[in-house]
Amino acid sequence: MKGYASLVKPYILWMSLFIVVPMLLIVLYAFTEHGNALMAFRFTLDNFMRFFDPVFIKVLFKSLEVAIITTVLCIIIGYPIAYIISNTSERTQTLLILLITLPMWINMLVRTYAWISILSDGGILNSIFEFFGLAPIKMMYTDFAVMLGMVYNFLPFMIISIYTVLAKLDRALIHASHDLGANPIQTFLRIVLPLSMPGVISGITLVFLPAVSTFVIPKFLGGGQYMLIGNLIENQFITVGEWNFGSAISLIMAVIIMGSMILTRKIDRDASDTASVEGGKLW
Amino acid sequence: MRKLIEFQNIVKSFNDSLVLKGINLSIHENEFVTLLGPSGCGKTTLLRILGGFISQNEGHVYFDDIEISNVPPYKREINTVFQRYALFPHMNVFDNVAFGLRIKKQDKNTIEQKVKKMLKLVNLEGYEDRPVTLLSGGQQQRVAIARALVNEPMVLLLDEPLGALDLKLRKEMQIELKKIQQEVGITFIYVTHDQEEALTMSDTIVVMNAGEIQQIGTPTDIYNEPENRFVADFIGESNILEGVMLEDYKVKFDDQVFECIDYGFEDNLEVDIVLRPEDIDIVPIEMGRIKGVIKSSLFKGVHFEVVVETPYREWIIHTTDKVEVDKEVGLHFFPEDIHIMYKMGTY
Numbered sequence: 001m002k003g004y005a006s007l008v009k010p011y012i013l014w015m016s017l018f019i020v021v022p023m024l025l026i027v028l029y030a031f032t033e034h035g036n037a038l039m040a041f042r043f044t045l046d047n048f049m050r051f052f053d054p055v056f057i058k059v060l061f062k063s064l065e066v067a068i069i070t071t072v073l074c075i076i077i078g079y080p081i082a083y084i085i086s087n088t089s090e091r092t093q094t095l096l097i098l099l100i101t102l103p104m105w106i107n108m109l110v111r112t113y114a115w116i117s118i119l120s121d122g123g124i125l126n127s128i129f130e131f132f133g134l135a136p137i138k139m140m141y142t143d144f145a146v147m148l149g150m151v152y153n154f155l156p157f158m159i160i161s162i163y164t165v166l167a168k169l170d171r172a173l174i175h176a177s178h179d180l181g182a183n184p185i186q187t188f189l190r191i192v193l194p195l196s197m198p199g200v201i202s203g204i205t206l207v208f209l210p211a212v213s214t215f216v217i218p219k220f221l222g223g224g225q226y227m228l229i230g231n232l233i234e235n236q237f238i239t240v241g242e243w244n245f246g247s248a249i250s251l252i253m254a255v256i257i258m259g260s261m262i263l264t265r266k267i268d269r270d271a272s273d274t275a276s277v278e279g280g281k282l283w
Numbered sequence: 284m285r286k287l288i289e290f291q292n293i294v295k296s297f298n299d300s301l302v303l304k305g306i307n308l309s310i311h312e313n314e315f316v317t318l319l320g321p322s323g324c325g326k327t328t329l330l331r332i333l334g335g336f337i338s339q340n341e342g343h344v345y346f347d348d349i350e351i352s353n354v355p356p357y358k359r360e361i362n363t364v365f366q367r368y369a370l371f372p373h374m375n376v377f378d379n380v381a382f383g384l385r386i387k388k389q390d391k392n393t394i395e396q397k398v399k400k401m402l403k404l405v406n407l408e409g410y411e412d413r414p415v416t417l418l419s420g421g422q423q424q425r426v427a428i429a430r431a432l433v434n435e436p437m438v439l440l441l442d443e444p445l446g447a448l449d450l451k452l453r454k455e456m457q458i459e460l461k462k463i464q465q466e467v468g469i470t471f472i473y474v475t476h477d478q479e480e481a482l483t484m485s486d487t488i489v490v491m492n493a494g495e496i497q498q499i500g501t502p503t504d505i506y507n508e509p510e511n512r513f514v515a516d517f518i519g520e521s522n523i524l525e526g527v528m529l530e531d532y533k534v535k536f537d538d539q540v541f542e543c544i545d546y547g548f549e550d551n552l553e554v555d556i557v558l559r560p561e562d563i564d565i566v567p568i569e570m571g572r573i574k575g576v577i578k579s580s581l582f583k584g585v586h587f588e589v590v591v592e593t594p595y596r597e598w599i600i601h602t603t604d605k606v607e608v609d610k611e612v613g614l615h616f617f618p619e620d621i622h623i624m625y626k627m628g629t630y
């Protein structure tokens with residue numbers, strides 16, 4: 001086996017070149033003054049100070065709000081779907097999970113464009129409204145469109161991660177609960193829900209993290225005015241060319257994301273107490 | 284005693300394989316009934332039908348003369364000790380045992396008292412706060428027993444409840460369980476692989492094989508009067524031979540005619556015959572009804588297990604006397620030691 005260990009070396013090299021180095025560059029940019037001359041960088045915290053401007057803080061809070069609402073909606077919609085799927089026959093389960101993951105095979109940009117053609121003023125939905133004699137509704141470039149796009153995009157991650165845990169749940173535990181007199185609702189609240197929390201937690205991580213930093217969806221469904229932190233960063237790099245400021249915002253976001261991950265982990269651990277669910281093997 | 288549970292012609296199949304083939308069984312109040320049979324014969328399946336976790340394809344289940352096939356499990360006055368424990372992994376020992384009482388909304392002090400008492404009974408005092416996932420198999424099994432028993436149900440289903448315990452603890456728990464069953468007056472339906480456990484604890488033993496009941500009877504009935512070759516073979520050790528019932532009280536095997544006490548068979552019917560190893564005596568060769576040579580003698584603690592070879596077969600004999608290997612001896616037994624059974628499938 002030892003001989004194979006060296007096979008990992010090119011991989012490590014590749015990783016450091018394409019992941020670690022860019023990250024170091026971001027840190028470098030964030031802490032240095034404007035100017036692309038790599039040889040003449042000067043340390044500064046100005047880039048971070050600049051962010052504490054009410055305009056940018058508002059963008060940050062808006063992003064967090066959108067991400068939190070997206071996550072909550074994904075849980076509310078995704079949990080029942082995952083629960084129902086996990087209770088169908090094995091063949092149906094495979095089929096439904098395939099259907100749910102199907103959109104993920106298509107590029108997010110393409111899927112978002114598809115929503116534009118559905119939601120736009122002359123789009124599919126409004127054509128249908130018109131056909132039934134209803135007044136057209138403005139949907140593009142609203143909060144509604146952004147939320148719709150977000151939930152649509154991230155819901156599969158929530159469903160899959162809750163489903164994975166529910167599908168593994170030992171049916172015998174549900175039988176035992178019924179056996180002890182608990183009706184289906186009590187059984188759900190006392191057994192199924194607490195045991196599926198790890199799935200919800202990992203679902204939160206999978207939805208919240210990309211939702212808080214996405215820029216494609218707000219850009220296309222929310223319009224140019226719709227500014228979330230992801231768009232702000234994108235603008236700094238691509239439109240304004242303020243790489244140093246853009247890097248600083250990225251770092252701030254990274255810290256916020258890491259903080260929220262640690263928080264969810266902690267909540268998860270407190271909830272499942274000392275008894276780890278992973279350790280729940282019965283032998 | 285009042286009849287409490289009745290299975291009527293229960294048939295169950297899983298994807299085309301027939302697992303229960305028409306089970307008829309009545310269970311009375313406060314009875315200790317043991318289901319005994321080889322692995323895969325359908326014992327757990329029968330319990331799961333009674334618990335309400337699966338439904339039968341055909342037949343009826345009555346509880347107190349009321350058909351319960353459509354009653355959901357949480358409304359049945361039955362608790363189960365599951366074969367694979369099924370403890371709630373996110374709860375500690377106390378919360379597992381208290382689960383049923385909390386569902387019934389008993390007050391906190393009562394719950395605390397009952398759980399403590401039950402944990403003491405299963406030898407797990409002081410384990411209240413342990414997560415169940417960190418317990419040993421035997422400890423988990425005892426939590427499962429406590430969790431079911433604490434509810435004082437009318438009927439308790441126990442699916443090999445002592446399988447994971449060592450011999451000493453198992454004996455202790457056997458006595459405890461039997462005591463509780465008699466004191467509290469619970470009907471026990473008990474599954475075990477251990478025939479000694481079945482013989483010592485049960486009022487009634489139900490011997491099953493391949494989804495069919497072979498015999499229902501008291502432990503002594505089952506042991507002394509097995510109804511067929513399967514029961515005789517499954518319960519205790521036996522010498523099982525084939526013979527012909529010449530007429531009432533006369534049976535022929537190994538080309539010899541023996542007197543026996545069984546009657547009512549057709550003349551010249553081919554039958555199976557049981558002779559229990561402890562009913563056969565080793566005697567000097569001239570006094571024996573059958574002659575043979577001692578092949579081996581194995582000390583088994585209380586007795587020797589001796590194998591005697593005759594031209595027809597090898598006999599297993601239990602005796603407390605030491606015997607010499609390779610010696611020619613006689614075998615002796617009395618007419619009442621010969622037990623005649625119909626061949627399987629002919630009765």
Ligand SMILES: Nc1ncnc2c1ncn2[C@@H]1O[C@H](COP(=O)(O)OP(=O)(O)OP(=O)(O)O)[C@@H](O)[C@H]1O
Pocket residue numbers: 297298302320321322323324325326327328329366
């Ligand atoms: N859910 C199921 N799906 C398919 N087959 C099943 C199912 N449950 C049980 N069986 C089959 O039914 C038969 C009887 O199973 P059961 O669990 O009742 O046996 P048992 O008598 O309890 O055996 P053991 O002593 O090993 O516990 C077995 O052949 C088993 O494979």
Ligand SMILES: [Mg+2]
Pocket residue numbers: 326327328366442
């Ligand atoms: Mg079983």
